[in-house]
Amino acid sequence: MGEVFRKRIKMIQDTQNRGEKKMEKIDKIFGRKILLGCLLMALLAVQVSGQTLVPTRLTLNYDLSHIDTDLEPGDSGIMTLVIQNVGGQNAEKVEILIPDAGDIRISKRWYLGTIKAGEIRTISTKFSIAKDAKIGLHTATVNAKYDGYDRYGKIENDIRDTWEVNVNVVGESIFVVEDVTLDRVLKPGDTFHLKLSLRNKGIGTAFDTDAELNLVGLPINVIGPEKQYLGNIGKNGLKDAEFILYLDEDIATGAYSIPLVLNYEDMDHTPHTTTLPIGIKVIGDVQISLGITETDPKEIHAGDEDVEIKVKVDNLGTKDLKNVKVTFNPEFPFENPKSYIQMKDLGTLKASDSSEISFYANINEDARPGRIGQIFYVEYRVDNREENITVKIPIDIMEYPDFELISDGIRARIGEYAELRLKVKNTGSRCDSVTVWALKKSGQPFDFEDKSEFVGDLDTDEEGEAVLGFTVEGDAKVKEYILPIEIRCTRDNDVLTFSKSAKIDVVPGRRSNIMAYLVGVVVILLILFGIYKFKRGRKSERE
CATH class of the missing domain: 1.20.5 (Single alpha-helices involved in coiled-coils or other helix-helix interfaces)
Structure with a gap:
């Protein structure tokens, strides 16, 4: 029995050895196939990426632009700006608008037409400063609107960009702020000490000088005395003013300008007031912002499929974020399409950088018009720890265009000319290029001069009229006919059709x-x- 048992054990071991050798051979074969598949996929990715284009993008070239400086209240200056197309495709129908900015009077608009890829355009305008303008930096916005092309060469209408330019207004103040000292890096909710070193650059002594911070409208509060008495400050004299301030918990990160108001008298006891801007910067460890830049189509309606939702992710904090991933979790009436992945990997998003990504969704046919929040889940790694946030972004679902055809019908005589007058009322959302078409059925005895009539663009509750002229054929039968009518309009480059009908009562002609x-x-x-x-x-x- 022992001998037999040993033989069986040996047979089992031999069988296992042969199985392991076969598995090693299979692993080698499959390994080569997997490696070959990876290489083919990499080559395909390179080929596909090579077919994309550089999208249209306009920018304001700050290095080449020039704005007159050291202007006082009541002065005028010249602003020369250089608009550059840094994209790879043309920008068309370019329109630039600079509105008035508080104490800076500009209000100028330019129509620049087409700016080719790599091309620059220069615009110049005169601006004026209000006589009672505050001393310091004033910011004006430069707004651009244009049509461009995406990386696939598809046109993108009404692209909007905004840039900021600064105008420095100086005054006759005899004081300058030589140094600003903070006792810490500022974050929301912080209490900090602000020390200001003020020097008298005038030709005489400033008497009974006091200093206070004007915090009206700012999410910053003073702890302790709001006004500090500095006394007399002689020519070239230096005095320090110190304040204890508190930042609100919900203060947004960014730069803030705090007006410092100085009151003093000259040697003739004439009172003077001057205001100097004090700049501070509030930062945060991490701050991520998500916002929808555009959708395709621009107006979303119930029943739409494969709606593209472009989301811009901004790192507003001071630290780089690694392994950034954004996931879209559609909620009713938004639904997941079958052919798209709803998770995007952004990799590393550096401080102050942004990235734009696209998601897709179907809209349920039972969706009602309104603003509906959708959930976006953000994961990232910072300081060797995993973090995540959930952001709810509202998306508007618009009412669908619909039309009501108003017609009392018409009595048309055999062998004679008649006009069918139709009123068209838009009972839904706006639709452009509304056109009414007569679709004559086979056997209907009508000869139309023109089977269509252009009505125009109709907004919600707007009406238009179409007049269709026709002649009733001589062999027509005396009876009532139902004429098919089709209303066509365009929305986001899509042609929409609506089927209606009108009555035509054919009666005997005068000759008969x-x-x-x-x-x-x-x-x-x-x-x-x-x-x-x-x-x-x-x-x-x-x-």
């Missing part, structure tokens, strides 16, 4: 009435003549 009358007269005359002949014949027989 006269002929019927003449025939009737002839018949009556023949009857009278027959009666006359009959009576005369009988009279002849009697005679």
